[in-house]
């Protein structure tokens with residue numbers, strides 16, 4: 001833990017006092033050097049907090065607003081204008097350059113030494129941080145910020161893949177390969193969509209048990225010797241209409257593809273490190289099967305995240321069942337538990353000891 005100085009918000013930025021932050025696999029990838037961001041850097045990309053100050057051009061937010069900080073985008077490039085902001089041309093720089101939007105200045109300093117940040121334009125492991133107004137979303141004051149911190153990346157990614165990309169109909173079969181936060185969010189969205197059966201696949205028995213208590217009709221251990229055949233059998237014989245690969249393992253993607261029914265779709269959302277390859281039997285793509293990926297649930301965060309929060313508040317998206325809280329200073333324990341599968345969604349109470 002270090003004390004840093006934070007810059008004043010630029011015209012389109014907000015200064016946020018962070019109350020809670022989710023921890024995601026991408027933070028761990030960055031810690032381990034699998035991100036281009038220079039070091040030392042402040043990570044964290046699922047911040048929830050209270051606006052402290054706003055830049056001169058910010059009209060949508062005011063001090064005291066409760067907010068979550070979500071996936072950043074420029075709003076000006078062709079993909080953003082087409083409504084696909086998660087594929088923004090500037091996404092890589094906005095997430096991983098270490099600099100504020102425009103790449104000219106840093107959010108933090110430590111005396112004269114540079115400290116890189118603006119991770120996903122938020123660096124939410126800091127108790128006071130800068131975000132762009134564009135990726136900062138106002139949330140209802142009654143909603144607990146230490147649960148909403150699960151939404152900006154993990155819940156958005158899984159629920160968005162189902163509700164924005166796969167768009168299942170009632171009665172469609174659905175398989176979750178991997179039930180961490182993203183896989184669980186997808187599973188909850190599939191249940192909300194009326195999917196049946198819903199099959200959960202994971203390495204951890206505790207997660208499979210929770211999946212069954214939250215809507216999975218079947219659970220299969222990921223090391224089942226005939227995994228794809230078993231999933232196809234449970235999905236009615238010909239295979240599954242939809243599979244979500246949220247494990248980030250080549251074998252899981254291969255099994256997802258082999259579990260599909262004709263015309264079924266497997267969508268990859270798992271976070272694999274650069275250079276990881278998958279092999280598929282070419283024959284498995286015949287029969288109209290589709291394999292695709294998506295980033296951050298392909299969501300328009302200013303519209304989609306408030307919708308998910310409403311579903312959570314109505315009891316239809318029980319994200320609180322996935323969350324375990326840790327004090328800010330216990331960040332390393334939280335990461336260890338997450339990597340070991342002992343917790344599904346680790347949320348730091350930022351600033352709390």
Ligand SMILES: [Zn+2]
Nearest residue numbers: 024026153154
């Ligand atoms: Zn993430």
Ligand SMILES: [Zn+2]
Nearest residue numbers: 074077080088
């Ligand atoms: Zn853009």
